[in-house]
Amino acid sequence: MLTSKQKKYLRGQSHQIQxxxxxxxxxxxxxxxxxxxxxxxxxxxxxxxILQNCFEDNSVVADEVIHNTEADLVQLIGNTIILYKESKNNKQIDLP
Structure with a gap:
């Protein structure tokens, strides 16, 4: 589970990611x-x-993805889900 400080840091890191x-x-x-x-x-x-033609609610889609991948939700903003999961082999991000 991510703290609010870690989520804020990851949101900043995610700005340049497509x-x-x-x-x-x-x-x-x-x-x-x-x-x-x-x-x-x-x-x-x-x-x-999440595309406009998706029939499910954005929060339902986010919950499904999080449950199936065991990732942490950083942010759900509009039609975009930002996910984080610590890598076992390719550690790149050091959380505060």
Missing amino acids: PIFQVGKAGVNENMTTQISEALEKRELIKVS
Whole structure:
């Protein structure tokens, strides 16, 4: 679980990151969560974009992704989810 100080730090780090995954009308599936988990292992901090044609609520999509990837939610702002998960092999971010 992240503290508010850590979330603030990660939000600052995420400004220059572009979303690398998009959730569309198909919603969240097993293949997508596997790919997100692999990306989190390599990068630790990623953004996921929720497209306008997604039928599910943004908070439901975020909860599904967090539950399936065991990541921490940094922020859900508009149609963008910012996720963090500490890497076991590729540690890049030192949290305050």
